[in-house]
Structures are given as C-alpha cells and as structure tokens.
Amino acid sequence: MQHRTLGRTGFSVTDIGCGLWGMSGWSGSDDEASLGALQLAVDLGCNFFDTAWAYGEGKSDGFLGKTLAANPGKRLYSASKIPPKNGRWPALPTYDYNDVFPADHVFAHADRIRHALGVDTIDLLQFHVWDDSWTDRPEFRNAVEKLKHDKIIHAFGLSLNRWQPANGIRAIRTGLIDAVQVIYNVFDQNPEDELFPVCQEHNIGVIARVPLDEGSLGGKMTRDTTFPDGDWRKGYFNPKNLNATLDRVDRLREDLPSGMTLPELAIRFILSNPVVSTIIVGMRKEEHVRGNLALSPAGGLDAGVIQKMRKHRWERSPAPWSD
Ligand SMILES: NC(=O)c1ccc[n+]([C@@H]2O[C@H](COP(=O)([O-])OP(=O)(O)OC[C@H]3O[C@@H](n4cnc5c(N)ncnc54)[C@H](OP(=O)(O)O)[C@@H]3O)[C@@H](O)[C@H]2O)c1
Numbered sequence: 001m002q003h004r005t006l007g008r009t010g011f012s013v014t015d016i017g018c019g020l021w022g023m024s025g026w027s028g029s030d031d032e033a034s035l036g037a038l039q040l041a042v043d044l045g046c047n048f049f050d051t052a053w054a055y056g057e058g059k060s061d062g063f064l065g066k067t068l069a070a071n072p073g074k075r076l077y078s079a080s081k082i083p084p085k086n087g088r089w090p091a092l093p094t095y096d097y098n099d100v101f102p103a104d105h106v107f108a109h110a111d112r113i114r115h116a117l118g119v120d121t122i123d124l125l126q127f128h129v130w131d132d133s134w135t136d137r138p139e140f141r142n143a144v145e146k147l148k149h150d151k152i153i154h155a156f157g158l159s160l161n162r163w164q165p166a167n168g169i170r171a172i173r174t175g176l177i178d179a180v181q182v183i184y185n186v187f188d189q190n191p192e193d194e195l196f197p198v199c200q201e202h203n204i205g206v207i208a209r210v211p212l213d214e215g216s217l218g219g220k221m222t223r224d225t226t227f228p229d230g231d232w233r234k235g236y237f238n239p240k241n242l243n244a245t246l247d248r249v250d251r252l253r254e255d256l257p258s259g260m261t262l263p264e265l266a267i268r269f270i271l272s273n274p275v276v277s278t279i280i281v282g283m284r285k286e287e288h289v290r291g292n293l294a295l296s297p298a299g300g301l302d303a304g305v306i307q308k309m310r311k312h313r314w315e316r317s318p319a320p321w322s323d
Helices: 021-025 031-043 059-070 103-117 138-149 195-202 213-218 232-236 239-253 262-271 286-293 303-312
Strands: 003-005 012-014 016-019 048-050 077-082 122-127 153-159 179-183 205-209 278-282
Touching: 012 016, 016 031, 016 286, 021 031, 021 059, 031 059, 031 286, 048 278, 059 077, 059 103, 077 103, 103 122, 103 138, 122 179, 138 153, 153 205, 179 195, 195 205, 213 232, 213 239, 213 262, 239 262, 239 303, 262 278, 262 286, 262 303
Parallel strands: 016 048, 016 278, 048 077, 077 122, 122 153, 153 179, 179 205, 205 278
Antiparallel strands: 003 012
C-alpha cells in the first residue's frame, strides 16, 4: 500500500485506513467478522485505524487493542476520540467548553482509551466534537499541553462537526492541533475551500472520513433500504435524505468511467487530493477490505474525471438527523 505523512506528526500512514464506528455501533455487525476484517487489513498492509470511546463505550477501542496485541511486530497507528461529556453531537457555540471537555473527563477518558488499546501513549487522540468559539479557553490549551507533556498522547486532533469543515480553523492556528478529521467525499467537497489551504499552511494531517457517504457511495443501497431502531443510519437515511441521496448517486453513475465501480470512483476521488493524509473507510466485511485497500496503488483519478466530479458537489448543512 502507498503511504503518506500525517502532517507534522511525521507518522507514515497508509493512504487508506480503517474506520471502526460501524463495528460497534451499527446493526449487521458480527464481532468475529469485524476482528477478521481488521486482521485482514493489517495483513494487506494497512496501518491506520480510527476509533472512538463512543463507539460502543470502549468496544471499538477494545477491538483495536486486540488487533494491536495480535500484531506486535508491526507499527500500527491508532486514533481514538474523547466523547463530549454532555453527550451532544454536534458541538454548539452555546455549550460551555467545561460542560463538554472538562479536564477530569478528558484525562479519565484518555486513561480508559489507553487501557482499551493496551498502549502507554495514544498515537492520535481527538476531541469527538468541536466548536471554534472554545479556541482561546486556557483549559483547552492546558489539557492538550499536559496530555503531550505526560506522554499520554503523541499527537492531538479534532474531529470536525459534520458539514462544518471551517469550524476548527481558529483552533488549528493555535498550534495545538496536529491533525483534523473531516467529512470529505465526492458529495462533500467543501473542505477544499478554506480548511485544506490552512492545513497545508500549518502542515496539519488530514483524515478524510465518511468517504462513502455512510454507505450510499458503496452503490448497494436502494430506495427500499431501511435500518432498525438503534442504528444511527435509520435517522440519517430518513426517506427524504435517502431519496435525495440516491437521486445524486444515480446522476453520479452517469459519469462513472467504464470498468470502474462506484466505491472505486469515490475512494480514488479522495486519493486524488494530496492534502489528504489518509482515508478512513468503514468496512466490516472482508470483501470490502480487500476491494478498498486494493485501490491504494491505483492512486488518484485522471484530471478529466475529477473535473466531472465537480458538478456532483452537494452543499448541505447540519440537520437534526445528521449527527
Ligand atoms: N464524528 C466523527 O468523528 C465520525 C463520524 C462518522 C465517521 N467517523 C469515522 O469515519 C469512519 C468512516 O465513516 P463511516 O464508517 O461512517 O462511513 P463510510 O466509510 O462512508 O461508509 C461505510 C459503509 O460503506 C460500506 N462499504 C465499505 N466499502 C464498501 C465497498 N467497497 N462497496 C460497498 N460498500 C462498502 C460499509 O459496509 P460494511 O461495514 O458492511 O463493510 C459501510 O456500510 C468511521 O468508521 C469512523 O471511524 C467519525
């Protein structure tokens, strides 16, 4: 697999990594199959894994811990996230920083995550939500500096709220941030406008998340697709959004180069952007792991195809069902 540098962390990460949310939070998961998918990813050369305490209250961190323990000779990079104490996604400017990331909450979760991963130092620890109005809070600076000083973490990052890619730029400018995780895919191209130039300027690692638009760009969803109660996708792919999304997927298919599948187009669109350090794809099935990781050597798309992708950009803003 191809490697890229995760910004100023210097980590040499594979350009395609694994996202573990679905393994602990979505219906249709099978723990044994999930662990098998993670091991297959490692065997195929993948070295970057994104998890979060909120994914099953440590379940997903534990899966990654097992995978790290089973592969002691390999340098695998772990990224996890501290959940907001108030349990609210996304962050809003009306929330006080200390209600979301008070120091005791941050350090207690960092310890839980270290324990679940089985590591002394977490490669990349991220806040799971962010609002830039908190940037100048001294508690924020103190927490990040102490996490690093005490070697609890190697690097610190922010997971930016859905469809708010610029809500993190002020924090980047403080010098405290090493990497950001942002939704970037064929539909959601807006991080290119403001966020990516700032990341380039400050040598910030860019983790592209939700590369397949939560599954619609995998090409297998239909207008009859439904999800059970308790599966986050039930709200996200509500009938209105499902139909709007599949209308766009249908239009995208018209621009699919011959011989290329929709997930290949989607993932290689992101690989085309050199600002992106790694793409975290949610993949629980071995078939998906094999297919997606095999795209790494193929790299980006031709300029002509990229040009055609521009018209598929979708401007959207947060809705009550989107987080
Ligand atoms: N707030 C946050 O910080 C946040 C929010 C969302 C996501 N994330 C991170 O980003 C990662 C990726 O996002 P995501 O998992 O939500 O969505 P995603 O990667 O856009 O889509 C995942 C879906 O695509 C399917 N898929 C994968 N490869 C496929 C292929 N080749 N063909 C067809 N379908 C395919 C998966 O199926 P299977 O699972 O059945 O293989 C799964 O249903 C997460 O796992 C998580 O680590 C973070």
